[in-house]
Amino acid sequence: MDTGPQDGGGTIAVAPMMDWTDRHCRVLHRRLNPSLVLFTEMVTAKAVLFGDRDRLLGHSEEERPLVLQLGGSDPGELAEAAQIAAEWGYDEVNLNCGCPSDRVQGGRFGACLMREPALVGECLAAMAEGGLPVSLKCRLGVDEQDVEPALDAVADAAVAAGASAIWVHARKAWLQGLSPAQNRTVPPLDHDRVVRLCARLPSTFVGLNGGIGDEGAVRAALATMDGVMIGRAAYQRPGLLAELGGRHGLASGAHRLAVARSMVDYARAVLEDRGRLAPVVKPMLGLFHGEPGARAYRRTLSEDGHRAGAGADVLSGALDALEIARERSGPDLEARSVAA
Structure with a gap:
């Protein structure tokens, strides 16, 4: 999928958000701003393989360009799920390496994968076999990891696997001691760390997510980043998306x-x-x-x-x-x- 500049100033996306970015939300967002890149809620690879695909994967042509975010850590399952995504008309598949919930910890995916960069690369390479562009959404690191080598290791694995884009939520995830809701606000933001990654990987699209809630912040971030991903502000104040469309x-x-x-x-x-x-x-x-x-x-x-x-x-x-x-x-x- 083309993640090139939109509206003359870089790519703007709406983050995948559980219980929010369903098909109805995506239609609203697309009508507010036709140039957005939209993401589904995270869907596990197992759910794609064995669940109700119409409910999980159904979408309209109007929502495109549309990215299916997958959760999982089994390269074989992810490869098959990515193939199904292609058959269902998605434009890209994205691997979730940022969700910190108890559920993903039990299944060894989401933010847990920040500890296993080699496995991240295997998963992305397997997903690419489905024929769609693949991308990564990750955190800076988890728990006591040093965010400098942790993020670089996962990003390098993604690049080696052929990822077309890396979206970084500019916070650590604390797998012990914080709830998923707290993990969206309590760990401090470090936008500069993502800016350094973008500068380090000039040939790879790197986008910033986390704490960006108004048009001024979006435009400022796009001065140093390839793209910006908007999260909670998109459902708290969806009019922002219209403003970003001019x-x-x-x-x-x-x-x-x-x-x-x-x-x-x-x-x-x-x-x-x-x-x-x-x-x-x-x-x-x-x-x-x-x-x-x-x-x-x-x-x-x-x-x-x-x-x-x-x-x-x-x-x-x-x-x-x-x-x-x-x-x-x-x-x-x-x-x-x-x-x-």
Whole structure:
């Protein structure tokens, strides 16, 4: 997959996030910013081989370019899963070497692989046999590792295996003593360590993840990195993705509202396919963060969207009320939008 510059300033991706970056979230993000690189939630290789593939791998053409993130440490299983990914129309497969949960520790994958660079290389080389580009997402290291040699060893193994990109969450993972949630915030960020890796590997794409929450931080990071990966900010304030696509001020508000309106028809299609409204509106909750009517909009989606039999009219009604609130705010909203 091409990870070259987008919007004139480098690659911008949305991180793979468990319980967040499902197919509905990815459709919203793609409509907000067509140039993003999107990732699935992590799917274990065993699940791909033996699970419900439509549920785990299903996606629309609209979501592409789309990367399937795989979890595992068995090269044979990963090779087969990567082949299946190619058959399902993915553009790239990514190996997870960053997740610190108890589940991955028990299965010897995720962040545990930071201790086994040779195995990382074997896994990536096996995944490449499926015909898709392969990439790596990793941490700086785990536990008491020295992040200088630890990251270099894993990165070098990835390069030797033919990885097209290395995405680094710029924190250590502490496998003992911290929960997965704490591992996203407690270990200190070290962006400079990733910058040094990028400078050391000028022929390999290196992207930065971790603690990047606004447009200024993204643009600053892209001055020294090949790409930036946005995590929690993408679901807390998805409007950021529109801003990164060049939508600002009044244009951003109009674009976000148009995208939200387009999701009404999307919701109807999901419901007709026996889906539920709640997963569709979940990634939309923060779309109008801080704007007039946003609190009532969010409350309506959170409460009414989860009720049995909730229809697309819940979303359209919430947007109608939001538009009324925006109109009532008049010049004040316009001034805030222009300032933003």
